[in-house]
Amino acid sequence: MDTQIHASGTVPGMRRYLKTEEGGWRPDASSSLLVALREPDEADGASRLLDTLEAAGTVQEAFAERGAFAAPARLGVAREAAAGDLLIELGSVPNMSHPEAYRIEVGDYVRLIAADARAALHGLRTILQLLSSGGGELAHGVIEDEPVVGERALHLDIGRKFYPQEWILARIREMSELKLNTLQLHFSENEGFTFESERHPGVMSEQYLTKAQIREIIEEARRHRITLIPSLDSPGHLGWALRGRPDWLLRGANGEPAAGALDITNPEAVAFVLDLIDEYAELFEGSPYFHIGGDEFIDFGQFAAYPQLGAYARETLGIEGGTEVDAYVAYLNAVAEALEGRGFTVRAWNDGLYREGPEQKVELKTSVQIAYWTKWDRKMAPAQTFLDKGHKLINFNDAYFYYVLGEHAGYKYPTGEKIHDDWHPGLLPRISEEEPQEWQVPYPEELLGCSFSVWCDKPQAQNVEEVAAGLKGPLRAMAEKAWTGERRYADYAAFVQACEAAGLKG
Secondary structure, X not given: OOOEEOOOOOOOOOOEEEOOOOOEEOOOOOXXXXXXXXXXXXXXXXXXXXXXXXXXXXXXXXXXXXXXOOOOOEEEOHHHOOOOOEEEEEXXXXXXXXXXXXXXXXXXXXXXXXXXXXXXXXXXXXXXXXXXXXXXXXXXEEEEEOOOOOEEEEEEEOOOOOOOHHHHHHHHHHHHHOOXXXXXXXXXXXXXXXXXXXXXXXXXXXXXXXXXXXXXXXXXXXXXXXEEEEEEEEOOOOOOXXXXXXXXXXXXXXXXXXXXXXXXXXXXXXXXXXXXXXXXXXXXXXXXXXXXXXXXXXXXXXXXXXXXXXXXXXXXXXXXXXXXXXXXXXXXXXXXXXXXXXXXXXXXXXXXXXXXXXXXXXOOOOOOEEEEOOOOOOOOOOHHHHHHOOOOEEEOOHHHHEEEXXXXXXXXXXXXXXHHHHOOOOEEEEXXXXXXXXXXXXXXXXXXXXXXXXXXXXHHHOOHHHHHXXXXXHHHHHHHHHHHXXXXXXXHHHHHXXXXXXXXXX
16 A cells, blocks of 8 residues: 655645555546535535536636546536546535545545535646646545645735736636635725726726726636735825825825825815725625725834824824824724624734834724734834734735835845745744744644735836746745645755646746
8 A cells, every 4th residue: 555645746735645545547528527415405505616617617628628527517416426537525524624625535436525615626626736747647545635824815916007807817717726715906006096986086097997897807706716805005005096185195293295194184084085995895795805904104113293193092082192103093993893894804914003112002903804014123013912912914924925026125026946945834024134933833823824915116117927927936836835834845946847747837
């Protein structure tokens, strides 16, 4: 008996593949792809999976290219499965509890047991890649697979650079191949606003995605079981949306406006932003999360330059002894409450929160999840502080995952080699060269996952094709490490060979 654990052959790699007997499974055109009901009340789930397979198309097309499953997937029962068939069952996966867990039993026919439609797609991707790396055949045995962290994401700054709809759809399909599951679209920036607004058309850039196009993106993400997150940053990064209303910009004691910063003491200005957010909350009503930003509102070390914020906290908000920081946090809480009322879980960046220095009387709602991207300033709160305060956290480590166009602000384009060789999901932005922030396995439950980010600081530095090409290696490396939690290849060159063997293109 050949027992192989932590086998390669797929990207990301499988957690366990136990090859238990001689023989292999090889589908052909006459083989059937069946979706079975394990329980009578699972009919809706099975039907949704069929819809996913048909609508996404790419999985069945890939099987067809291998001469397998000429007929479309259909509902069936286990006793119908014959040699060469592939049977998918939705339901609990033995010995595993992760919502993306799946089990593949390879014999004369293959039985794929998946927790839900997303997990089933993961399992099908694994089968396709094993057919590619295994010469068209799967060795008999059992695969048990689940990710080490739940969220594996890509963030796109499409506010400063216009990305055509088809480019975004292509990224969704690419993410699905890598078992990535979350896409964040950041469409409002100081330099642009690329989503159509019917309530406030004056905010839009010359090039923008229409709501009809956005709905098609939402539908494509649904088909591939990719979670979409809208990101509308405030109270900073609003320069483009406020370009026609300079009176709504926050001004310092010297009268100078803070670039892109909303005057959160002005009810009319705040109402405008809340209405914008509400418009996109309607558009993305099926999304579980909404990212509200909160970063780089002002220089967070210079709150005293805006004394009206402190006066507003004390006199309008009624916070006894309130400071400028309290006005800022109270604003974030108000935005969060509005979105939570619509059913969203709210997220914000970390850099302005729980900093050393000013006394803070208003606590950020613990329901707000933290996108932890940097600790370049020693006064920024460590990651553990957010967990201690009751927040959940996503690792956006800017030292590994910030693809900044033009390599602006000292960033260098991320490489797959650096991510593959040095990073793991518990490695967070460091405090200094000698002071890492790192959690080891088993990771805290509050660590939800990780995200790669594209930022378009210098939008003309690369065209959209160059950005897509530049993402391939780093995204594959992140997908590998975020799923497995470990380094499995001797070097990056061996990992690249595994990608090629698994059938990943480019």
